[in-house]
Amino acid sequence: MLKKTTIDKLPDLAAHLMEQGTLLAPVQEAAGFNFQVIADAKQVDLNFHNTVLSPKAAFFPQMEDFVRYQTGKSILEAVPVELNLKPTFLFGVRPCDVKSFTIMDIHFSGTGLVDPYWQKRRQAATIFGYAFDLDQPAQAEEFYKTLGIGAADPDGSDVFMIRKGGDLLLKGVTLKGEKLLTQLSLLTAASADEEKYFEDYIIRGRDFKTRFTFLADKNIAKKLEDIFHDSDFWMKVSGACLSCGVCTFVCPNCYCFDICDETLFSQGIRRRVWDACMFTDFTLEASGHNPRTQVFQKLRQKIKHKYSYHVRKYGVISCVGCGRCTKHCPVNIDIFSIVEEAMKA
Amino acid sequence: MSSNNPYIPMPVEISNITNEVDTNDIKTFRLTFLNKEDEKKFKYLPGQFAELSIYGKGEAPIGIASSPTEKGYVEFTVQRAGTIVPGLVTAALHNMETGGKIGLRGPLGHPWPIEFLEKKNIVIVGGGFAFTTLRSLINYMLHPDNRSRFGRITVIYGARTPGLLLYKDELAAWGKREDIKTIITVDKGDETWTGREGFVPAVCKEVAPSPYNKVAVICGPPIMIKFTLPVFFDLGFYKENILTSLEMRMKCGIGKCGRCNVGYKYVCSDGPVFSLAELEELPRDF
Amino acid sequence: MSFEPKILGIACNWCTYTGADLAGTTRLQYPQNLRVVRVMCSSRINPSFIFRAFQLGADGVLVGGCHPGDCHYNTGNLYARRRLAVTKKILEFSGIEPERFRVEWISASEGNRYAEVVTEFTEQVKQLGPQTKFKISR
Amino acid sequence: MASSFKQIEDKLKTEAKKLLKTGQVSVVLAYGKGYDDNHPMPYIAKLPSDADNIVFNEYCTHNLARYLVRYPKGTKIAVAVKAADSRAVIQLIQEEKVKREDLILLGLPAYGMKNSKTGEIIDSQTTCGLYNPVLYDTLLGEEVHGQPVVSPYDVLAQYEAMDKDARFEFWKKEFDKCIRCYACRKACPMCYCDPCFIDQNNPRWGEKSPQSHGNLMYHLTRFHHLAGRCIDCGECSRACPVDIPLYLFHKKVAKECEEMFGQASGMRIDDKPVLVNFRVDDSDKILE
Amino acid sequence: MSRIGVFVCHCGLNIAKTVRVSELAQFASTLPDVVVAKDYKFMCSTPGQEMIAHDIKQHRLDRIIVTACSPLMHEQTFRKVLAASGLNQYLLTIVNIREQVSWVTHDIEEGTAKAKALLNGAVYRSRLLAPLTSRVIDVNDDVMVVGGGIAGIQASLELANTGKKVYLVEKNSTIGGHMAQFDKTFPTLDCSACILTPKMDAVLQHKNITLMTYCEVSEVKGFIGNFDVTIRQKARYVDHSKCNGCLACTEKCPGKGLSEWDEGLVNRKAIHIPFPQAVPQKPVIDRDACTFFKKGKCRLCEKVCEHKAIDFDQQDTFTTVKVGAVIVATGYDLMDTKPLIQYGYGKYPGVYNALEIERLFNSTGPTGGKVTLRDGREPKAIAILHCIGSRDKNHYEHCSRVCCMYSLKFAHLFKEKTSADVYQFYIDMRAAGKGYEEFYNRIIEEDVKFIRGKGARVSKSAEEPDRLIVEAEDTITGKFVQLPVDMVVLSPAMIPRSDTESIKRLFNLSTDKYGFFMERHPKLAPLSTMSEGIFIAGVCQSPKDIPDTVAQANGAAAEALTIVEKDKLELEATTAMVNPASCCGCQNCVRVCPYGAPAFNETKRVSEINEALCKGCGLCASVCPSAAIIARHFTNDQVLAEMEGLMEF
Numbered sequence A: 001m002l003k004k005t006t007i008d009k010l011p012d013l014a015a016h017l018m019e020q021g022t023l024l025a026p027v028q029e030a031a032g033f034n035f036q037v038i039a040d041a042k043q044v045d046l047n048f049h050n051t052v053l054s055p056k057a058a059f060f061p062q063m064e065d066f067v068r069y070q071t072g073k074s075i076l077e078a079v080p081v082e083l084n085l086k087p088t089f090l091f092g093v094r095p096c097d098v099k100s101f102t103i104m105d106i107h108f109s110g111t112g113l114v115d116p117y118w119q120k121r122r123q124a125a126t127i128f129g130y131a132f133d134l135d136q137p138a139q140a141e142e143f144y145k146t147l148g149i150g151a152a153d154p155d156g157s158d159v160f161m162i163r164k165g166g167d168l169l170l171k172g173v174t175l176k177g178e179k180l181l182t183q184l185s186l187l188t189a190a191s192a193d194e195e196k197y198f199e200d201y202i203i204r205g206r207d208f209k210t211r212f213t214f215l216a217d218k219n220i221a222k223k224l225e226d227i228f229h230d231s232d233f234w235m236k237v238s239g240a241c242l243s244c245g246v247c248t249f250v251c252p253n254c255y256c257f258d259i260c261d262e263t264l265f266s267q268g269i270r271r272r273v274w275d276a277c278m279f280t281d282f283t284l285e286a287s288g289h290n291p292r293t294q295v296f297q298k299l300r301q302k303i304k305h306k307y308s309y310h311v312r313k314y315g316v317i318s319c320v321g322c323g324r325c326t327k328h329c330p331v332n333i334d335i336f337s338i339v340e341e342a343m344k345a
Numbered sequence B: 001m002s003s004n005n006p007y008i009p010m011p012v013e014i015s016n017i018t019n020e021v022d023t024n025d026i027k028t029f030r031l032t033f034l035n036k037e038d039e040k041k042f043k044y045l046p047g048q049f050a051e052l053s054i055y056g057k058g059e060a061p062i063g064i065a066s067s068p069t070e071k072g073y074v075e076f077t078v079q080r081a082g083t084i085v086p087g088l089v090t091a092a093l094h095n096m097e098t099g100g101k102i103g104l105r106g107p108l109g110h111p112w113p114i115e116f117l118e119k120k121n122i123v124i125v126g127g128g129f130a131f132t133t134l135r136s137l138i139n140y141m142l143h144p145d146n147r148s149r150f151g152r153i154t155v156i157y158g159a160r161t162p163g164l165l166l167y168k169d170e171l172a173a174w175g176k177r178e179d180i181k182t183i184i185t186v187d188k189g190d191e192t193w194t195g196r197e198g199f200v201p202a203v204c205k206e207v208a209p210s211p212y213n214k215v216a217v218i219c220g221p222p223i224m225i226k227f228t229l230p231v232f233f234d235l236g237f238y239k240e241n242i243l244t245s246l247e248m249r250m251k252c253g254i255g256k257c258g259r260c261n262v263g264y265k266y267v268c269s270d271g272p273v274f275s276l277a278e279l280e281e282l283p284r285d286f
Numbered sequence C: 001m002s003f004e005p006k007i008l009g010i011a012c013n014w015c016t017y018t019g020a021d022l023a024g025t026t027r028l029q030y031p032q033n034l035r036v037v038r039v040m041c042s043s044r045i046n047p048s049f050i051f052r053a054f055q056l057g058a059d060g061v062l063v064g065g066c067h068p069g070d071c072h073y074n075t076g077n078l079y080a081r082r083r084l085a086v087t088k089k090i091l092e093f094s095g096i097e098p099e100r101f102r103v104e105w106i107s108a109s110e111g112n113r114y115a116e117v118v119t120e121f122t123e124q125v126k127q128l129g130p131q132t133k134f135k136i137s138r
Numbered sequence D: 001m002a003s004s005f006k007q008i009e010d011k012l013k014t015e016a017k018k019l020l021k022t023g024q025v026s027v028v029l030a031y032g033k034g035y036d037d038n039h040p041m042p043y044i045a046k047l048p049s050d051a052d053n054i055v056f057n058e059y060c061t062h063n064l065a066r067y068l069v070r071y072p073k074g075t076k077i078a079v080a081v082k083a084a085d086s087r088a089v090i091q092l093i094q095e096e097k098v099k100r101e102d103l104i105l106l107g108l109p110a111y112g113m114k115n116s117k118t119g120e121i122i123d124s125q126t127t128c129g130l131y132n133p134v135l136y137d138t139l140l141g142e143e144v145h146g147q148p149v150v151s152p153y154d155v156l157a158q159y160e161a162m163d164k165d166a167r168f169e170f171w172k173k174e175f176d177k178c179i180r181c182y183a184c185r186k187a188c189p190m191c192y193c194d195p196c197f198i199d200q201n202n203p204r205w206g207e208k209s210p211q212s213h214g215n216l217m218y219h220l221t222r223f224h225h226l227a228g229r230c231i232d233c234g235e236c237s238r239a240c241p242v243d244i245p246l247y248l249f250h251k252k253v254a255k256e257c258e259e260m261f262g263q264a265s266g267m268r269i270d271d272k273p274v275l276v277n278f279r280v281d282d283s284d285k286i287l288e
Numbered sequence E: 001m002s003r004i005g006v007f008v009c010h011c012g013l014n015i016a017k018t019v020r021v022s023e024l025a026q027f028a029s030t031l032p033d034v035v036v037a038k039d040y041k042f043m044c045s046t047p048g049q050e051m052i053a054h055d056i057k058q059h060r061l062d063r064i065i066v067t068a069c070s071p072l073m074h075e076q077t078f079r080k081v082l083a084a085s086g087l088n089q090y091l092l093t094i095v096n097i098r099e100q101v102s103w104v105t106h107d108i109e110e111g112t113a114k115a116k117a118l119l120n121g122a123v124y125r126s127r128l129l130a131p132l133t134s135r136v137i138d139v140n141d142d143v144m145v146v147g148g149g150i151a152g153i154q155a156s157l158e159l160a161n162t163g164k165k166v167y168l169v170e171k172n173s174t175i176g177g178h179m180a181q182f183d184k185t186f187p188t189l190d191c192s193a194c195i196l197t198p199k200m201d202a203v204l205q206h207k208n209i210t211l212m213t214y215c216e217v218s219e220v221k222g223f224i225g226n227f228d229v230t231i232r233q234k235a236r237y238v239d240h241s242k243c244n245g246c247l248a249c250t251e252k253c254p255g256k257g258l259s260e261w262d263e264g265l266v267n268r269k270a271i272h273i274p275f276p277q278a279v280p281q282k283p284v285i286d287r288d289a290c291t292f293f294k295k296g297k298c299r300l301c302e303k304v305c306e307h308k309a310i311d312f313d314q315q316d317t318f319t320t321v322k323v324g325a326v327i328v329a330t331g332y333d334l335m336d337t338k339p340l341i342q343y344g345y346g347k348y349p350g351v352y353n354a355l356e357i358e359r360l361f362n363s364t365g366p367t368g369g370k371v372t373l374r375d376g377r378e379p380k381a382i383a384i385l386h387c388i389g390s391r392d393k394n395h396y397e398h399c400s401r402v403c404c405m406y407s408l409k410f411a412h413l414f415k416e417k418t419s420a421d422v423y424q425f426y427i428d429m430r431a432a433g434k435g436y437e438e439f440y441n442r443i444i445e446e447d448v449k450f451i452r453g454k455g456a457r458v459s460k461s462a463e464e465p466d467r468l469i470v471e472a473e474d475t476i477t478g479k480f481v482q483l484p485v486d487m488v489v490l491s492p493a494m495i496p497r498s499d500t501e502s503i504k505r506l507f508n509l510s511t512d513k514y515g516f517f518m519e520r521h522p523k524l525a526p527l528s529t530m531s532e533g534i535f536i537a538g539v540c541q542s543p544k545d546i547p548d549t550v551a552q553a554n555g556a557a558a559e560a561l562t563i564v565e566k567d568k569l570e571l572e573a574t575t576a577m578v579n580p581a582s583c584c585g586c587q588n589c590v591r592v593c594p595y596g597a598p599a600f601n602e603t604k605r606v607s608e609i610n611e612a613l614c615k616g617c618g619l620c621a622s623v624c625p626s627a628a629i630i631a632r633h634f635t636n637d638q639v640l641a642e643m644e645g646l647m648e649f
Ligand SMILES: Cc1cc2nc3c(=O)[nH]c(=O)nc-3n(C[C@H](O)[C@H](O)[C@H](O)COP(=O)(O)OP(=O)(O)OC[C@H]3O[C@@H](n4cnc5c(N)ncnc54)[C@H](O)[C@@H]3O)c2cc1C
Pocket: A284, A285, A286, A287, B049, B058, B059, B060, B061, B062, B063, B064, B077, B078, B079, B080, B081, B082, B086, B087, B088, B089, B090, B091, B132, B246, B247, B248, B249, B250, B251, B272
């Protein structure tokens, strides 16, 4: 059943959620919006287009502690860090970012060994998806539409939210979401008109215009494979790339990590931290051999990983078209223009 | 969480250390489990590897050198890595003594395809210290319970100098057996060396095993692999019947951390064992 | 108990370290808060060493070298002077009290000066109180 | 009268084409089309026909000197340089990373550059504040005159005046934001080390995890590495996805270096970088 | 993972009084990797050392920490213990709890706490120590001496007499240096030529000395024990292998140039030997003065030379020799006093500098030893002005040390050769030297007038146009003096050679603020330099007189001998090295190293350190941004670990 509340009451809604667990929601920061653990219900702000950093950190934090140990003491005294999670509410996630969770699920908990941290954090969370505003044009660098993700796609959310003027319409998508909504007494039932508006909105969202509209994903994988050895092509498109890690760190679908032992005064923590295929030491072996040293190799890895390898391995592109990589690239490299060019090559 | 957590190592104790070579930088570590359940869970086959873990230093993926037929312990043959700046984990390991306790995560990766090898004649080609998982395979096949499952076994093993050959005692023992043919070669012998001299690819060509019902299992330094593969290909071995094992920098060992891919394959979880046919599908450049 | 600061010293082998020994041989008394790392030349000091010292919880850092012109390696301390000056400015702008970081030229014959400097610096750091800004808290 | 961006672009195209055609250079580092006009990209022209793709507009902020070190010694390169970019080239020449005789500097006088991310005019206080290149072989437009000249260090006053605890809190807040993507060092024309000290694990200079102390170690050390070398182009701050005002710190260090050693970075080819140099009569006062 | 042994010394009560030593050992034994920890009364005693040796064996220790007195005291002692026990000596760490703990506090709590912290730091560091071995190199037997003044001559002879082969490189066409210009030498007043020329001859005759006059060093490569020195033989235009020194050529030659030897007071021929006793006695052609070179015609010398020794086509040639050590003895110049316009040198013919006066006294000089003014008059009053440019904050702060003495010598000679009144204008008299004060007293008795006050100005006398007025403030009477004289002698500062910069660069020497070569240590190593295997002697190090110069020359010869006497040399083990995998090619190390040890390898695009040149200061390691330099024994990880250990408790 569709529920509703008003934007004015957002702090109350937030406060309710905070009573039940941890609330993560967009907050205005100096550099733009970002998800934060909400301490003050009034901070929650839905007047954003999308967040600077993707919400992947909610499930795959940049730093995850595995074990605490003491050097000089036996391994038997090392203590695994247990995750004691409260229920978590991830509030106001755009459909493309929601989609990224389902893609990452395949990697972290859907195939091979299960990553317990990802899985536990996922299980503890309820996701409030939040449709884009269809009357606002997409930002130039976004292209999720191309990848079959609607601007108001509720898939993957537990609760999906659409804004209608000063109102916020909420619908339970999963049983978990539905149950939660019924508990939230401050929500009222929506009218039939609103229900219709909601359904139409979702359909309308599928046709929402973004920059690229012509590609079918399967071809991308094949085509990239074909031109793998065309280093001239890769050199050309990577000419400006700095091989920094911005595009990977802001990407909701980049999952590479490193495991580090960080010790101080013989107290240490083994933890995982984000890593990036753009970094020098990513593939550097102890012998000094490094299979990927040149910028073009690194950028090729990144692009092929997302649009080709990932498709071969998991059957889905590892990109949701959020456009963060392009937007934040210091030299304005547009990953999708490269894919587009590859298709022409 | 920890019991099912693939990132948390099991505690093991170093019960024996063997210095393998005269340069002192390759040692075999025999590890015994400190928890009996861990030992039970640690079911592996030749060709798999594990992450050796030392808190404060890190982890290093190392191929399992012992055979699952050897009960009560697992063995790893480790080279001290890094020429100028020593490798963190391997150097620390080399500084350890028996009784030292470390961590172990695994078994990881795919083994040599044992079922596929059954009933076949097997040529094992090893070079340098990359002989470790081959040793595991040989000992596995030679075990009385298993020997009958496999056809003829030929081992061709080469090292730069006699001092750099691993598992010298075992090599000698195999040499005396009837059910395995062992050919040892060194690039350059010394005064005491009475065996064969010459590079592995050349020896392979000379021995020229017929491809009939045969599988070649090859492990060694990249340069050796590069020249040995064509030899077998020319001898008429099917690409599917030439097997090798790859190495790439890795961290998690379970296909999550994203760094050891060659094309769409992860060396840790899809490999490290690949057939030549599979490799040819992958890009030659990374 | 009054605040007893931990002070990290880095002293060059030829002048300041020897000067410190001289302070000992002449039985001069000074506070025991300073713990000295011996390096061959004050120019060996990497700026990161200083940052790290504060992260490790040093309440003050004292660097000692030969007087300019007397460097055992001719010009080492002339480079060090510039590099450490920049280090100090960086510390200052990052918000650490610049008084917590001091560079002194103390020759091998200046045992008394060594004792004086240590005494005075320890006193100064005491006044400043514990350094918590950079200190890594776990 | 300053030249328009379009005029400069045309000259840049012509000049690049000429240089490539005559074989005077094998590479022209300039700007090319991005996915829209507001997002041009560094562009590497190698064929005379490539020159047609060159653009120059108010969003062409990138410091192309960054790419020079990628080419093998002896490669003849023409590089389009704005004010700070030319200083970067000078600094690189001082550091013997590039040779003057291998370079042709196409000077771009530019006023009113805009930030691609925000679309706003870049406050010249956040950069070196110069409009005309310091060094060039050909100037592809009229020198900019009559625009307000700002001291590059004016912007610091407010921060210098801060109480030290407040300043510490200010920086702590800023550095805590850092996600360690290293865009700052990669965008920096003077950060050409590969590997960077922070990439190394034996010893590990700063923890890899993006926590206060690792971040602090990375940034403070980087500021030190760039002391007397940072040419104040502002690229690091513009590259930073979380908008850390790194330029402030760099400016402060640059100001101090200039005061202590009497030399600004990237102004004269024959200078020696200040921290690998000394004067016997440097004053001990600088340590106070 | 290391097996560390900690040995805490009581040093009788020296340490034990203010550090609880057994508690310290107990504390050590709780630290990770510490296998044994013991305390003992006197660790440095034989039983103490034996205990360490024994424990190394018994506990298979691989790191030793001795917690005792300063490393400057006993590091060597304990290193030997390690070496004798088969452990690399660099695996020793000394914790200084005597000089820097127990002796500087009375408080046993404080002392013990600090000792613990220091020990903990040592344990942290110790784990990361690596064994080091020093490289051994072969040593070349021969020595090069640069500069053929009295210093160079003396050093060459000394070395040659021990049987070593010496290359003596002199830039002029003769050896002898300044001393050859003098008439008499203070304080003994013996004839300079009489004592010098035999030595010059001995050099020429000595079978172990290769004399290379009219030569300059153009390149120095290598390092101690193994220098490759390239020498440029300047074209003489006379083939010395043919010339027999008859000097017929010099008579006919029409070309004229100012005689350097006579300080430009007279001319000499274009083809010339500098002075009659020159060694070698073979002429060279001064290209700038030669009529043929100037006008394309002449060649008179060629015609008269019976031995066909003249060769106008001669070019500079280069030879490279290998030597094990080098002595630099390039001497000094006198300061050019022309810019000091207040003294009128170069303006008034009556103003002379000291070396010109030396030539005037000399019987081989321009006047044949007669003291006359330029216009031939005999001076009636002479003023000698001390400290011109020396001891002067505006010019050279240093004292030139010999001026007082030679001014006295001049006074004496003036008195001897003329009837003039002689006045000394001095700041104060410095006569510290054997027999110097006596010489001073003797001169006072010779009726020389002393005016204590620095000569301030020399001007032309208004009344008598060919006389000069010297102005000064007499600091004894406080009166302003204006003294009319005929001749003024300036005693200019002795300053480094004008080509000091290039010599400095060639041999990688450093200079003090005036430009004199710097010794390694002013007291303990006054003849060595920071460049190993390179020594200095004579005035190039600092102003001094002949006795001191000769003493230094002998000393330098002995120092050089200690090197070339050896077959092999052990090099410093704690040197720096570049990890090429991390080097970004910034060349900072190359720019800063005081010894030129790092060099950039253009092909590999990384820097490399020549360990033979490296002294292990570690400067390069701290300027290396990408932390590529491993400063052995003081590596980044070792220092960082030690700091961590020091700060833990
Ligand atoms: C499948 C596989 C099997 C291997 N089997 C053996 C073996 O049997 N014996 C043996 O001596 N060595 C083996 N290696 C190589 C061994 O993993 C490296 O030498 C080791 O990781 C170096 O670690 P370090 O901490 O000493 O070096 P560091 O330089 O400190 O390495 C830092 C980290 O980089 C990673 N890394 C560095 N080099 C490699 C590398 N070559 N391969 C994978 N990861 C690397 C590791 O995560 C390591 O912890 C194997 C590698 C792989 C991938």
